[in-house]
Amino acid sequence: MCPSSGHLWKEEELNAMYIDDPVKLLKKVRDLTLMAVNDEQYMVIACDSDGGIGSKPYDTVKVPEEILAQFAVRVPLFELVSCGAKPFMVIDCLAVEMDPSGEKILAEIKQYVREAGITDDIQFTGSSEENVPTVQSGIGVTILGLADRKGFPVGASRGEDQVVCVGIPKSGPDYDIHPDDPDIVTLRELIELRKSAVVHDLLPAGSKGVQYEAEELARSVGKVFVGRPDVSLDLKQSAGPATCVLLTCGENDLHIINKLVHSPVTVIGELKEPGV
Known part of the structure; x- marks a missing residue:
């Protein structure tokens, strides 16, 4: 006792x-x-x-x-x-x-x-x-x-997966951040994303920015992150207290991601095999 x-x-x-x-x-x-x-x-x-x-x-x-x-x-x-x-x-x-x-x-x-x-x-x-x-x-x-240990999900991404940012990277003092900001991904949304079978890898972005996290994610699964040239987000902006998260999924499953969350969803690139 x-x-x-x-x-x-x-x-x-x-x-x-x-x-x-x-x-x-x-x-x-x-x-x-x-x-x-x-x-x-x-x-x-x-x-x-x-x-x-x-x-x-x-x-x-x-x-x-x-x-x-x-x-x-x-x-x-x-x-x-x-x-x-x-x-x-x-x-x-x-x-x-x-x-x-x-x-x-x-x-x-x-x-x-x-x-x-x-x-x-x-x-x-x-x-x-x-x-x-x-x-x-x-x-x-x-x-x-x-x-x-057997089901530990790190490293579940596949080649040609889309790299998606849910939420907007924000950090003080550049931004006035508030928990009710609709641009910030919520804990409930994160829980729903983790439960979804279409989500392969999932990780929060931090002070080093979205681009850094995307490259680290790709490296951890033996792939290369190839960014889209037309992305509206500042990929180097600090995400502060995890105001956004990155996930990987198949291109055909993007519509499911949009249904799971209310926060902004932005495809920032995809994973490629090294040398391709």
Whole structure:
């Protein structure tokens, strides 16, 4: 029994393999760290941080704590959902005091991740700054998830797949970003895309821009990204807190993608075999 939570640990659930050297069980895939916890599953680890964003005197981008919270947890959560992992733990490291800033941030984080199935208080842990007065906001978020090793979806793209951007790349301070912006892909849309059989690879775009992520995606599956010359998006613009995601699918399935989401859908190129 775990005394602090009341959760009962069943003996049969603890009979996993004994881990002697955890380093040997680790590997990196894109921005994710994977740990093989048994023969069938990976623990998937994703993290992100934000600084200078909030309502404190020395914050560069002025937003309420609730918006900071959503965007801080959004990036690692999107990374896990995109790869097919099931999130189960949120670790929040707050470089602000708990009362009042931290309480507002945590309440919004807990509300936001409910849609991804994280609903129990035992699924949250973290810390705050209670020794030094803070004049600038900072937060780091790590999320843990579990994924089947056999069905791990990274590398599912095929030659001639279309590379599609769902949402518009935006980042502060260039843009005034708000969670309700119709140009920003939503968590619900991401979940629906991941469930769709027509979506091959799926990953959020970040601060390095859409073009970088498309090229990395192509490289990870042994292909080359060939961009369209007439794309209206700025492919080098930072996508900030994962305001858009990239996916690959067959050309004949593009109409299905458009039905799954309300956010803008833009075909930015396709995958080709090297040397073609």
